[in-house]
Amino acid sequence: MGIYACNIFYVIHRDNIYVNVLIETRSLNLSREEIEDFRRKIIYWYRVHGDRDLPWRKRRGEWEVFVAVALLRSTRRELVARVYGEFLENYSDPRRLASSKLEDVRKLIKPLGLYNERSRELIDAARIIVSVYNGRIPCDREKLLELPGVGDYAASVILLRACGKPEPLLDRNTVKVYGRVFGVKPIKFNPYRDPVIRDLAVKLVPMDPEEAYEFNLGIMDLASKVCVDIPRCNICPIKEHCKWFKRKPPETLF
Numbered sequence: 291m292g293i294y295a296c297n298i299f300y301v302i303h304r305d306n307i308y309v310n311v312l313i314e315t316r317s318l319n320l321s322r323e324e325i326e327d328f329r330r331k332i333i334y335w336y337r338v339h340g341d342r343d344l345p346w347r348k349r350r351g352e353w354e355v356f357v358a359v360a361l362l363r364s365t366r367r368e369l370v371a372r373v374y375g376e377f378l379e380n381y382s383d384p385r386r387l388a389s390s391k392l393e394d395v396r397k398l399i400k401p402l403g404l405y406n407e408r409s410r411e412l413i414d415a416a417r418i419i420v421s422v423y424n425g426r427i428p429c430d431r432e433k434l435l436e437l438p439g440v441g442d443y444a445a446s447v448i449l450l451r452a453c454g455k456p457e458p459l460l461d462r463n464t465v466k467v468y469g470r471v472f473g474v475k476p477i478k479f480n481p482y483r484d485p486v487i488r489d490l491a492v493k494l495v496p497m498d499p500e501e502a503y504e505f506n507l508g509i510m511d512l513a514s515k516v517c518v519d520i521p522r523c524n525i526c527p528i529k530e531h532c533k534w535f536k537r538k539p540p541e542t543l544f
């Protein structure tokens with residue numbers, strides 16, 4: 291399987307800009323065996339070393355996933371762990387949240403910070419889910435992105451976990467792992483939108499929904515426990531696949 295990192299040349303013609311020529315600079319060839327070995331190692335590592343006990347990771351109901359994503363946004367997970375269960379007890383489905391009082395929701399999620407904005411967004415999203423989608427979370431990226439508080443990453447988590455789609459979860463941390471392993475320097479601005487890394491990640495995520503979920507969480511946990519700023523390559527399960535490890539590059543980390 292070939293994936294190419296390219297430079298794009300722009301040709302200016304009168305007032306228009308056309309993407310004209312693609313020049314291959316790096317070829318990233320991954321065989322089926324490599325992909326399967328990589329997946330297997332990440333999933334196995336996650337089952338042994340991952341943070342599988344986080345309360346939202348054990349849940350797969352669409353509303354449970356939606357709430358977890360909303361509460362985890364820009365928030366430390368220890369804080370979310372304190373209110374997640376209580377939130378779901380009080381607002382066990384979007385209808386209950388849609389008819390709740392803003393003040394009650396604010397009070398409950400106050401320890402998380404951003405509680406004014408987040409409470410309003412949660413209630414507004416619940417109202418849309420009830421009125422437009424009959425209480426079901428839509429399994430469609432465009433529709434998810436129209437819900438208040440749902441961005442690209444949140445939509446991917448919902449599609450992955452609640453809808454069973456093989457979505458890659460790309461944030462700064464997971465992009466760092468993919469970039470190091472495959473020797474791709476992610477674009478600086480919005481690195482999680484890097485097209486080469488996205489292509490790679492899409493091809494690496496297993497098709498089976500449960501494995502896809504474990505694989506993504508494995509990459510995420512590896513990024514926070516092993517592939518840290520000064521990577522702990524000696525204990526890394528995928529070092530045999532890793533260009534960073536094989537090249538043993540100098541100090542410059544990305």
Ligand code: SF4
Pocket residue numbers: 467470471516517518521522523524526527528529532533534535
């Ligand atoms: S071998 Fe090192 S650089 Fe490569 S993914 Fe593992 S920890 Fe990160």
